[in-house]
Amino acid sequence: MTVREHTLSHTQTHTHTLYCMLHSSTSLLEGAMSAVKLEEFRERIRKELDTTVDFWLQHSHDPLHGGFFTCLGRDGEVYDELKYVWLQGRQVWMYCRLYRTMDRFHRPEILEAAKAGGAFLRKFTRVPGAGSGQWKCAFSLTRDGKAVKIQRTIFSECFYILAMDELSRVTGDKDMQLEAEQMMEQLISWVREDPAGLGRPQLPGDVPTNSMAVPMMLLCLVQQLTEGGGAEVVQKYTELASWCVQQILQHIQRGGTAILENVSVDGAELPGCQGRLQNPGHALEAGWFLLQVSAQQKDEALQRTAIDKFMELPYQNGWDKEHGGLFYFLDVDGHCPTQLEWNMKLWWPHCEALIAFLMAYSHTREPALLHRFSEVFEYTFKHFPDAQKGEWFGYLTQEGKVALDFKGGPFKGFFHVPRCLYMCERILDDMLANKD
Amino acid sequence: MTVREHTLSHTQTHTHTLYCMLHSSTSLLEGAMSAVKLEEFRERIRKELDTTVDFWLQHSHDPLHGGFFTCLGRDGEVYDELKYVWLQGRQVWMYCRLYRTMDRFHRPEILEAAKAGGAFLRKFTRVPGAGSGQWKCAFSLTRDGKAVKIQRTIFSECFYILAMDELSRVTGDKDMQLEAEQMMEQLISWVREDPAGLGRPQLPGDVPTNSMAVPMMLLCLVQQLTEGGGAEVVQKYTELASWCVQQILQHIQRGGTAILENVSVDGAELPGCQGRLQNPGHALEAGWFLLQVSAQQKDEALQRTAIDKFMELPYQNGWDKEHGGLFYFLDVDGHCPTQLEWNMKLWWPHCEALIAFLMAYSHTREPALLHRFSEVFEYTFKHFPDAQKGEWFGYLTQEGKVALDFKGGPFKGFFHVPRCLYMCERILDDMLANKD
Missing domain, CATH: 1.50.10.10 (Glycosyltransferase)
Known part of the structure; x- marks a missing residue:
């Protein structure tokens, strides 16, 4: 190494050390700033989750038949009584998940609504499918549970499984979990083996x-x-x-x-x-x-x-x-x-x-x-x-x-908004708990 | 009748006569004005119809398989080769109607395109239906005529009938007219007797x-x-x-x-x-x-x-x-x-x-x-x-x-625009011919 190289190297090392010191304090500062910012996000998100849960608790329950109204206008008024099965399953899942994992939502009214939704789903949503001995889940039901429409896809069944599994975790009902697993087996078979049970005709161009x-x-x-x-x-x-x-x-x-x-x-x-x-x-x-x-x-x-x-x-x-x-x-x-x-x-x-x-x-x-x-x-x-x-x-x-x-419709229920707020609050909780 | 009543009556009669004279000249004036206006409408409509026909003649034909591309971008470029049956039937109908009833569209290229579209439809669109011995028309086909999708409604069949009947009027093909009438019989039976052949499951809430x-x-x-x-x-x-x-x-x-x-x-x-x-x-x-x-x-x-x-x-x-x-x-x-x-x-x-x-x-x-x-x-x-x-x-x-x-898509083809312009031009022709 020449003197020049050595000097250069020394200078570089020195600069690097200075940079690291600066960077470290910047990081500390950034860390402190981002903690403040994360706390602000969490506060806003927490409040929004509370408001959202209150809105659906107040407006979406059907005390007569169980299950949930999802067509809710701006003020929460029911503008259509059809019960969309994707949204029934999602609401049961979301209520149970909140009840099971967040202290402030571990409330009897949430559990009871989830159970009533689950009972409605189990009683009415499964209808005979196109495949021999197979069940399909309806896409929409009348207020009192009569099937209105069946889609030739797997999604009603997906949200049925999601609901049954999460509800069984809260209630400990083993039959329910078994039903979820059985429907899952059928779903896998439709997707990976034979879609005929979904009821779509096989067409050469499809x-x-x-x-x-x-x-x-x-x-x-x-x-x-x-x-x-x-x-x-x-x-x-x-x-x-x-x-x-x-x-x-x-x-x-x-x-x-x-x-x-x-x-x-x-x-x-x-x-x-x-x-x-x-x-x-x-x-x-x-x-x-x-x-x-x-x-x-x-x-x-x-x-x-x-x-x-x-x-x-x-x-x-x-x-x-x-x-x-x-x-x-x-x-x-x-x-x-x-x-x-x-x-x-x-x-x-x-x-x-x-x-x-x-x-x-x-x-x-x-x-x-x-x-x-x-x-x-x-x-x-x-x-x-x-x-x-x-x-x-x-x-x-x-x-x-x-x-x-409107706040709820055929495809907007108690799901994406609360799931997002719930997930983000949990992630922020973890980050803020481990911020050092 | 008292004097006062008589005077009043006379005055009313006089006023009425004056009113009628005024109204009559206003009507004449209005008549002349509206004829000018109607002529203006017709000119604009006629030009627009010519442009529209030219656009579809230039961009929508498939010389390889017959039938029409309907997914045409702003400049007319084909952005998807799927052939939508509603729009195939409608374009055949519209071409034939223009060819048959308007001198300036009585052109061989229009007839040839309509025939090629009709041949494509007859060859590919009918597929076995859910009802025994019944046919359904596909909703969409690949470029070379393989069925991609079937709707559980009557509309593909409707536009098939429309096309076949109008084409048979131009070509004199009696088989084609018979096919249109047979499909019509089936359609009437689905609507008025038994919809089972459409393939929708019967559901208690539907x-x-x-x-x-x-x-x-x-x-x-x-x-x-x-x-x-x-x-x-x-x-x-x-x-x-x-x-x-x-x-x-x-x-x-x-x-x-x-x-x-x-x-x-x-x-x-x-x-x-x-x-x-x-x-x-x-x-x-x-x-x-x-x-x-x-x-x-x-x-x-x-x-x-x-x-x-x-x-x-x-x-x-x-x-x-x-x-x-x-x-x-x-x-x-x-x-x-x-x-x-x-x-x-x-x-x-x-x-x-x-x-x-x-x-x-x-x-x-x-x-x-x-x-x-x-x-x-x-x-x-x-x-x-x-x-x-x-x-x-x-x-x-x-x-x-x-x-x-875009100018054409899955639901926008050579139909509503030219039908409107065609109908309006014909109505204006009749009104202007009888304007006195």
């Missing part, structure tokens, strides 16, 4: 498709059924969980630059609008599902993929640079989507984005992820909550004006 | 409903099948036509103050959102269907009902007083509809309104109806036509901004 929603929902159910379970139950679903993860990862397309909503069963891009469709909210939701798996399996590569591909890409491709907020649908080649609502801002993609970025930040402590969370938080809390009447509006125009002013 | 679209479409088909026909064919469909009219009239609800889209089979209001739904564009379309029947049957009461109930009410209830244009959906009690696109302005309700008000004016010569037509014309021609690239945008925001910029 090629099998890997739609994001299917492996996502199955993965969500695996997480539910194995939560806190022993080695046996985890083992039972290990292969399915891996399959779901692989199916979800197939949606990374265009050389890793986009998440596409529908791909072929071999993971290739499909032709036309269906193949080019992007659904940023769905991708973000898949992102935090994958992140949970990555944490359980201590899989750093999966963590990176979840964040870079399923969070950063949908944000980059899906955030409206002009008006803020996430688009509902986009075409990866920039064509106009054919969905009339493509440019609307819906509440649920923003809920998923909040969970995704906060969870990603809590797992990595990368400041950029907290920044993303803050940005989504600011848009969301400025536009969706109804300060006057409580709960959130669900559907805004591209410019952020309320386009549909 | 009560039979009179949806406006069904009697409207059947009436439209009766008009098609009997057009220019002899006494025998008219006789064959007389009872069905009366039934359709009665079914449509059942949608007049709320003491005659609203047209509701769905009613019970007994003509009573249905509960919930479904029962309260208004679809102003549909009501207006039904209006001009009824007006045609009233003219054929010289039924003045039906004419009055068509205008007062099926045109004036949807206009009063459905026109956006703030931004202009017709809403897509409304709730008769003022609740927010649950359809995300409820407040959008779609091209086709405006097409139906133009036909309805112009036809009503031509039948009655009531100036108020010409005024309505003018108002709808002004909004429509200001917002929907694409002056740069031709054809019309289909989907605007409530404020009138283009929300989806």
